[in-house]
Amino acid sequence: MQVIETLAEGLKREIKVVIPAKDMEARMNERLADAKDKVRVNGFRPGKVPVGHLKKMYGKSIMADLVNEILREKPTSILSERGEKSATQPEIAMTEDEAEAEKILTAQADFEFTMAYEILPPIELKSVEGIKVVREVVDVSDEEVNEQILKISESARSFETKKGKAADGDRITMDYVGKVDGVAFDGGTDSDAELVLGSGRFIPGFEDQLIGTKAGDEKTITVTFPEDYPAKNLAGKEATFDVTVKDVAAPAAIEINDELATKLGIESLDKLKEIVRGQIESQYGNVTRQKVKRQILDQLDALYKFDAPSKLIDAEFDNIWRQINTDLAQSGKTFEDEDTTEEQAREEYRTLAERRVRLGLVLSEIGEKGGVEVSEDEMQRALFAQLQQFPGQEKQILDFFRNTPGASASLRAPLFEEKVIDKLLSEIDVTDKKVSKEELLADDEAEEGDKPAKKAASKKKAAAKADDAAEGEEAAPKKKAAPKKKAAEGDAE
Known part of the structure; x- marks a missing residue:
């Protein structure tokens, strides 16, 4: 077998693989010899079927199986031998000419195919000693806990x-x-x-x-x-x-007492306050973590500058662009309504896609070199969380993850990323800063991925989440169904 590099430009590679016809024929003959004692052919005793007859009957199908096996297995072994990692599945190409294909299947011509791919760029990890972040922390007051309890208690009023x-x-x-x-x-x-x-x-x-x-x-x-x-x-x-x-x-x-807690399905007022406080702290903690994570990613972005595989960037951009257009369609708006043009938006989100891919590769390298792993228990918990989001569709969700290639990776990737962030937080300079609720939720920039015209909206969403912090399942019973609600909205809501 010959492996010839025909392109090495930046991250792009193209390999031509040639397997001589005599080698293909030898492998086919081995399969025929193995099948000789197993097949049953009318007119011949078991084990006495001439190889030539078997070749005439099954040669092409065996050769076709060999071709498929080679295309399935060789790219991986070739990459391994070359010490390369492909950013995506290599693109395989072979002849589409029927006459040439016929010659290959009858061992009259060499089997040739090409594989084109982009390699993952080598990343030399840099020291994280210079990375510094400020972790904003909010103390939850008794007054805020009581305010949230009053909001929850509206359902029991x-x-x-x-x-x-x-x-x-x-x-x-x-x-x-x-x-x-x-x-x-x-x-x-x-x-x-x-x-x-x-x-x-x-x-x-x-x-x-x-x-x-x-x-x-x-x-x-x-x-x-x-x-x-x-x-x-x-x-x-x-x-x-x-x-x-x-x-x-x-x-x-409404009086905040043990009786109210009982109405809400909680054993005592102290337990209710404990649950509500925990939920508020969790909501603020999520905002804090996202702001810390953004600080880390911004500094990693400044540390690592390299070309990322274009196909990964294309795939990430397509995901972002699809979501952007869905959002615009649902809101009935255009790019002009967002104070931009489609061309400007494409350029902006292309840059965002490139950043995401590059930082993803950096975090992957940090995690791999740092021994970060996602356990089976963590994967199971993530899958269970997915199932909870789609009640009544559990079987379909399970089938999807079992039968869809790469589906489990969509569960693993965010878990892995968060564990890498945890690792970095244990190594970098972190300064805790006590802030008010308003300071925590204030943000001068739109979160990564927000549309430029949505900056103010992102603040409102964050504030709304914090305001609803106590409305978790543990403390609040499910709201009663509204009476054919919204008189003026009717059933068209």
């Missing part, structure tokens, strides 16, 4: 019927019929619907017009659906709702 007019925070029980141009629309009708005024569950303007009503009142409310309303047939349209108020109830006071 009771209401008592009152006389007089409805005020903000009161619960109204009502019947309503929604109409556009005088015609009732699907999803706009309900009976005995309950709505807490000020909850923001209905479209803007609906709840405000119910303030001051009382039991027995009939009122027609006029509102306009938002332009970005999910139901296109209602978006931007004016609608009226004929409302009959059946009951007005005032909220009972």
Whole structure:
């Protein structure tokens, strides 16, 4: 077998492999000799079938199997012998001419194929002594814990019927019929619907017009659906709702005590506070870690400058670009709405893809040289977390990971990366800094991967997550299903 390098340009390599016809024929004859005592052919006793007859009957199929085996096994062994690692699966090419293929299968011509690939660049690890990060830490106050408990307790709040007019925070029980141009629309009708005024569950303007009503009142409310309303047939349209108020109830006071904890399914107030505090700390801890991780990656990015395999960059860019276009389509926006152009966005995200690939290779090298491994138990826990995200689809998810090549790598990669970050945190200079909640959640830049016009939005998302910190499954029972909710939104939500 001849292995000839035909291209060595940067990270790109191309190899031509030639296996002489006589070698292919010899391997085929070995298979035929082995099959001689096993096959049954009419007219011949077992073990007495002439090799020439077997060759005529099975030669081509055996040769085809040999070709497939070579294409499956040789690229790996060739890379190993050359001491190279391919960034992606090598691209294999062989003749597509039927006449030439026929000659190969009958051992009349040498078997030739080429393999094209990009090698992973050699990375010389540098000292991490100069890397310094600031880890922002927030102390969770008793006041914040109590505030979150009050938010959670809304699901357990009771209401008592009152006389007089409805005020903000009161619960109204009502019947309503929604109409556009005088015609009732699907999803706009309900009976005995309950709505807490000020909850923001209905479209803007609906709840405000119910303030001051009382039991027995009939009122027609006029509102306009938002332009970005999910139901296109209602978006931007004016609608009226004929409302009959059946009951007005005032909220009972909430006291943070053992009784409240019991209503929420927790054994005691102390245990409830412990759970809520832990959830808030976990949320803040996630934000802290992401900010620390970004500091580490920024400094690694400055330390390591090398060309990354273009195919890896292309694949990463395609993933990013697909998500960007999905986000734009869902929001009904264009690149111009985001104060950029498609060309500028492509350039920006191409740069981001290159950075991600390069840093991924650096972290992989650090982890490999540092002996970082992901255990089977950790993989199982990650898989279980995936299953929890798709209740009722457990079998499909398991089948996907079992039958899809590379699927398990999608579980392993983020685990490996986080363990490498942990390793770096144990080696670099880390300074803890006490900050307020507002300081922790403030950020001058959009997170890596955010669109330029989404910088402010990323802050709001982070703040929202922290505000909802205590609403975990352990402390809060599942919310009751809303009564055919959102009068003005109906079923089109």
